[in-house]
Amino acid sequence: MATGRVPVERRRRRPTKTGTVLTEELIVDCALRLAGEHGAEALSVRRLGAALGCDPSALYRYFHDTDDLLLAVADRIIGETMHDFAPEGDWLSGLREMAHRVYSGYSRHPRIAAMAAYRVTRRAHEFRAVEIGIGLMRRGGFGKEAAVRHYAAFIDTVLGHAALDAAHLALAPERRGGDTRAWTEAYQDLPDAAYPQLAEVRHELPLMAHSSFENALDLLLSALESQARAG
Amino acid sequence: MATGRVPVERRRRRPTKTGTVLTEELIVDCALRLAGEHGAEALSVRRLGAALGCDPSALYRYFHDTDDLLLAVADRIIGETMHDFAPEGDWLSGLREMAHRVYSGYSRHPRIAAMAAYRVTRRAHEFRAVEIGIGLMRRGGFGKEAAVRHYAAFIDTVLGHAALDAAHLALAPERRGGDTRAWTEAYQDLPDAAYPQLAEVRHELPLMAHSSFENALDLLLSALESQARAG
DNA sequence: AAGTTGCGTCAATGGTGTTGACATAAGGAC
DNA sequence: GTCCTTATGTCAACACCATTGACGCAACTT
Numbered sequence A, B: 001m002a003t004g005r006v007p008v009e010r011r012r013r014r015p016t017k018t019g020t021v022l023t024e025e026l027i028v029d030c031a032l033r034l035a036g037e038h039g040a041e042a043l044s045v046r047r048l049g050a051a052l053g054c055d056p057s058a059l060y061r062y063f064h065d066t067d068d069l070l071l072a073v074a075d076r077i078i079g080e081t082m083h084d085f086a087p088e089g090d091w092l093s094g095l096r097e098m099a100h101r102v103y104s105g106y107s108r109h110p111r112i113a114a115m116a117a118y119r120v121t122r123r124a125h126e127f128r129a130v131e132i133g134i135g136l137m138r139r140g141g142f143g144k145e146a147a148v149r150h151y152a153a154f155i156d157t158v159l160g161h162a163a164l165d166a167a168h169l170a171l172a173p174e175r176r177g178g179d180t181r182a183w184t185e186a187y188q189d190l191p192d193a194a195y196p197q198l199a200e201v202r203h204e205l206p207l208m209a210h211s212s213f214e215n216a217l218d219l220l221l222s223a224l225e226s227q228a229r230a231g
Numbered sequence C: 001a002a003g004t005t006g007c008g009t010c011a012a013t014g015g016t017g018t019t020g021a022c023a024t025a026a027g028g029a030c
Numbered sequence D: 001g002t003c004c005t006t007a008t009g010t011c012a013a014c015a016c017c018a019t020t021g022a023c024g025c026a027a028c029t030t
Helices: A024-037 A045-052 A056-061 A066-082 A091-108 A110-116 A124-139 A144-170 A173-181 A196-200 A202-209 A213-230 B024-037 B045-052 B056-061 B066-082 B091-108 B110-116 B124-139 B144-170 B173-181 B196-200 B202-209 B213-230
Strands: none
Touching: A024 A045, A024 A066, A024 A110, A045 A056, A066 A091, A066 A110, A066 A124, A091 A110, A091 A124, A091 A144, A091 A213, A110 A144, A124 A144, A124 B196, A144 A173, A144 A213, A144 B144, A144 B202, A144 B213, A196 A202, A196 B124, A202 B144, A213 B144, A213 B213, B024 B045, B024 B066, B024 B110, B045 B056, B066 B091, B066 B110, B066 B124, B091 B110, B091 B124, B091 B144, B091 B213, B110 B144, B124 B144, B144 B173, B144 B213, B196 B202
């Protein structure tokens, strides 16, 4: 990791050769756009530099390394998804909406999500999200420890599904296609004798190609409801 | 993707310069070992070639590209984890053991798991695993469609958690440390007024640094049990 | 107007996957 | 046992990648 290249406060605003003035925010914006527009390979320091109209190495004046940049971009996504989220109704609906927001936010930026869903950004937007999530669990009547444990189980399940589906979406087209078609091709051709269970559900197997997020979320929330009633 | 470089049946067994005779199996073995022993950056075609004592490009005679190799390695891991698994007791215990097997198998190979948990290997070991998993759901009394849907929710939740935790484990040490310490450092220093919920559970927040897999699994299985009774 | 120094630029290092041409030895045919 | 074919290992090259240290300009401070 580079040391001392990233000042906290920036005083001199020197434009690049092409005239743009770099900003931490501008870079994050551009990275987000770039990762979205072009394919899975789009996000590299060199391309980012080209898109910003600056030398690639200029980015190291703003972020220690690509990991640092990634966390900043990830936090931006969290901010987007949680923007204006202030759950008012019952806690379960709040959790459901939070789950949907996180999931769809990550689905909108699959490439970043696949790389960052398991990270702790340690930044402002993530702080707010955890604050809200734990607040919802507390509203469900859970004690301090149970609230934290259940929030962890909840958010990790949501993030896990988001990461899985995002990684699938971020796959190069021919690979994504190959994985998806497995359920209508390879799995359909297995010998019945060796795979009796698969033979029986043959016509339902294509369901495996779709996201199971909604089903898993329903199961998880119903379990939390039971726990809340029992506790 | 290279075309026609990977014959199905191999007749001529020509040794490399260092004397070893390459095999699809040998390569997968070596990749698995390499990814485990050394750091997160260990698995590259060049290192693999060096470890096998052959030219890196020789691998392209056995696998179309690194993605093809990755899927082969992933399927090997599935095979390892499901080896000798033949659930006999009640379906819920069977699912629980399957979840533990998958999770710990992936935890043993975090680098590969992080890259492949969301893939469909379309290979023998995966076929068997799905066969067993859907069989367990059927044993729980679910109809064809419900069995497939619930199996998808189940396995994706398990894989999601496995992927999350594996990716965390596979992180470079200083990054993993940074993410982990967030809960005992950054999250402990937030101002109480702005984050009242976090302030209240301050002493329980370090729980967030641990895996939530067991808790999430308990919740999921209890929900499936309720569904089975209701349906 | 002069002096510091922040920050954009350049060039270089050592990594990556992948490919096409090449050479050689393995195995089949006789 | 010898010849032929060709599978397969090797080599060199291409086009990328992140990162760093030296350099020098220009934007602020004084």
